[in-house]
Amino acid sequence: DGLACVFAGLVGGPPVTTYSEVTxxxxLTKVxxxxVIRIAAVTGIVFSVFGKISALLKSIPASVLGGIMLLLFGTIASLGMSNLIQNKVDLSNTRNMIIVSLILTFGIGGAAFEWGNFSMSGIGLAxxxxxxxxxxxxxxxxxx
Known part of the structure; x- marks a missing residue:
């Protein structure tokens, strides 16, 4: 991932990163x-190059995509909570509960911070x- 970020910067590309959606x-799939990850990456690149395939994907109803996103982002939040439990984070401690609850509320609730031309929201803000x-x-x- 680090090398991909360096390469993207060297060739003048936009910043790249891995996304929690993959996690x-x-x-969800246990794959x-x-x-399989490489095949998915190549498929994504091919889909983005051919307009007809992109049009087909855009024809998927928003409600279907919304349902998928609910499941996906809920799973990401659940993985985070599972990680806290596995690492025996004491959630009866008020300090820890405040931190976890605010991260979840800001991340899931769509809070945004803006100051002049700078803005931050979502997972980054959380x-x-x-x-x-x-x-x-x-x-x-x-x-x-």
Whole structure:
């Protein structure tokens, strides 16, 4: 992934990244074969080059795509929660609960931050919020 980002920058391409959708799709299908991932990548490239195939994909009703997205993004959120549980994050701790709830609310709820020409929303904003909250919220409860 890192080499792909470097190469894209060297040839003047846009920034590239992996997307959490892939993690969700792999989790749903349980297909982890690199060959299948390569075939999916080549298929995606072919679909984007040929307009007739793109038109066919655009004919899929929005409600069908919406249902797929609900399942996919719900799976991504579930994977995140599963990761917290597997790593034994104490969700009875108020600090941890605040961080997790705000990340989920900002990420899923479509919150956006804008300042002048700068804007951030979605997963990026949720991740940044999580890092900031993790740094600024006290780790030990103060005794008053």
């Amino acid at each position: 969700g799709a792999v989790s 982890t074969s690199p060959a 991740a940044l919020l999580g890092v900031i909250l993790n740094l600024i919220l006290p780790t030990k409860e103060s005794k008053a």
